[in-house]
Amino acid sequence: MRIPCPICGARSYEEYTYQGDATVVRPNPETTDPAPWHAYVYLRDDPKGPHRELWHHTAGCRAWIVVERDTVTHAVHSSTLARSEGGRQA
Numbered sequence: 131m132r133i134p135c136p137i138c139g140a141r142s143y144e145e146y147t148y149q150g151d152a153t154v155v156r157p158n159p160e161t162t163d164p165a166p167w168h169a170y171v172y173l174r175d176d177p178k179g180p181h182r183e184l185w186h187h188t189a190g191c192r193a194w195i196v197v198e199r200d201t202v203t204h205a206v207h208s209s210t211l212a213r214s215e216g217g218r219q220a
């Protein structure tokens with residue numbers, strides 16, 4: 131599988147480190163209800179098909195990127211720098 135880094139171009143997945151689900155949204159820091167924090171830390175979907183993932187170009191430019199990838203075919207549809215997406219909170 132080749133992953134297109136927005137800075138370096140297409141590189142082998144072996145240069146990257148998978149860092150998890152990019153769709154997870156951090157709860158409001160002032161939230162004291164433990165349920166949203168439990169979901170944020172521990173609960174993940176296991177999607178079949180298109181998915182947004184966070185990858186680190188560990189052996190390259192060390193950028194964090196969001197990759198849209200099909201988990202069945204491993205086809206990569208897009209990649210963007212994670213910092214360009216900004217922080218997300220519920």
Ligand SMILES: [Zn+2]
Binds near residue numbers: 136139187190192
């Ligand atoms: Zn790179």
